[in-house]
Amino acid sequence: MTTQPRSVIITGAGAGIGAAVAKAFAEAGDRVYLADLSSDRLKATAADLDSSLMSLHQVDVTDAAAVDALVDVVKRESGSVDVLVSNAGVFDAAAGIEATTHALWERVIGINLTGTFNVVKAVTGPMVEQRAGRIISIGSIAAQRAMPDGLAYCTSKAGIEGLIRRTAYDLGPHGITANVVAPGVVRTDIRATSTEILGDVVPDTNVRIGDSVMDSLIPARRGADPSEIAAAVFFLAGPGAGYINGDVIHVDGGWIAA
Numbered sequence: 632m633t634t635q636p637r638s639v640i641i642t643g644a645g646a647g648i649g650a651a652v653a654k655a656f657a658e659a660g661d662r663v664y665l666a667d668l669s670s671d672r673l674k675a676t677a678a679d680l681d682s683s684l685m686s687l688h689q690v691d692v693t694d695a696a697a698v699d700a701l702v703d704v705v706k707r708e709s710g711s712v713d714v715l716v717s718n719a720g721v722f723d724a725a726a727g728i729e730a731t732t733h734a735l736w737e738r739v740i741g742i743n744l745t746g747t748f749n750v751v752k753a754v755t756g757p758m759v760e761q762r763a764g765r766i767i768s769i770g771s772i773a774a775q776r777a778m779p780d781g782l783a784y785c786t787s788k789a790g791i792e793g794l795i796r797r798t799a800y801d802l803g804p805h806g807i808t809a810n811v812v813a814p815g816v817v818r819t820d821i822r823a824t825s826t827e828i829l830g831d832v833v834p835d836t837n838v839r840i841g842d843s844v845m846d847s848l849i850p851a852r853r854g855a856d857p858s859e860i861a862a863a864v865f866f867l868a869g870p871g872a873g874y875i876n877g878d879v880i881h882v883d884g885g886w887i888a889a
Contacts, residue, residue, distance in 0.1 A: 636684055637661045638709035639868070640701065642692055642750055643719030645672025647819030648769060650679070651857035652716050655865045657682035664705050666690040667719070668828060692719045692746030695753075702753040712757040714868045717747045717768040721825040723781035726834050731782045734832045742828070743787035744794070751798055751809070759805045765868045766802075766809040768795050769860070772883045774813060788813075792879055799877030808876040812863045815883025816845070816854035851884030 639656045643649040645667030653676055656663050662684040667673045673687040688704070690697050705712050720743045723735055747768055758764030773780035774788040792811055799809040826833055846852055863882045866872055881887045 637713040638664065638705050638711055639714040639716065640664045640666065640705055640712065640754070641716045641718060642666045645669050645676055646824055647821055648817060648857045648860045649718040650676040651861035652718060652864050654680060655861040657685060662709055664688060664701065666701060692749055693741045695749045698749045698753045702757065706757050711761050712754050712764065714765045715750060715754045715767065716864055717750045719746050720769065721828050722821045723784045724833050724835065725779050726781040728782055730834045732832065736783045738829055738832055739783035740787050744790040747791050748794060751794065755802065758807050759802065762806045764807040766798065766807065767864050767867050768811050770811040770813040770879060772813055772815040772881065772886050775887060796877045803876050808873065810867050810875055810877065811879045812860060812867065813879050813881045813883065814855060814860045815849060815886040817857055817860060818854045819857055848889045849884045849886050850889065853884065855882060855884065
């Protein structure tokens with residue numbers, strides 16, 4: 632347990648990687664502010680946490696005013712905004728250029744990339760004022776590899792890398808670090824959650840990563856548990872990562888080397 636609880640904002644905390652990240656910080660004794668589009672998913676995450684230092688916030692990251700309001704709550708209650716984990720995102724069912732409609736593009740870019748900008752922008756002021764902070768965004772191997780992800784998803788994750796690099800450059804002199812954790816295959820329900828959020832704009836492409844692809848591209852020969860992604864996030868928020876800034880940490884079982 633940390634000697635002084637940090638205030639940690641986690642978007643997309645209702646499932647998968649976000650829920651695992653929430654658990655890692657809660658177990659460390661930090662004050663976790665869990666944000667998600669779904670109140671039901673938030674409650675499910677909270678039920679798995681043994682912590683009195685948490686609060687649930689139903690927030691759409693595409694709504695900049697709602698994001699700003701969340702950050703105001705954190706600052707008022709905690710006195711500081713110490714860590715942001717920008718995790719909220721959706722998957723586009725691996726739609727290529729022909730299957731990517733304007734509606735699908737706008738929704739995926741709006742949630743994944745503009746949503747990341749909104750939360751990073753919102754915490755910048757408080758972190759600069761306190762001259763400290765850690766910003767960690769969940770990217771993807773899709774920023775570097777074209778398959779098996781879709782056009783809008785790949786673009787959004789590549790955009791996140793550019794956003795975080797420039798943010799790291801701008802905020803580094805203020806004692807703030809900004810980094811990306813880029814997972815490969817992770818055992819989550821992102822397809823089902825994305826279909827729920829995107830509705831009819833997401834196509835039914837039925838693209839899956841088969842065992843042959845896993846065996847040829849991923850040296851580890853398996854997907855990651857969400858806790859393995861959370862471990863990298865937790866490290867970047869800790870004292871040992873103070874000189875890591877503007878970087879992309881791949882947690883992909885070796886896929887980036889293939």
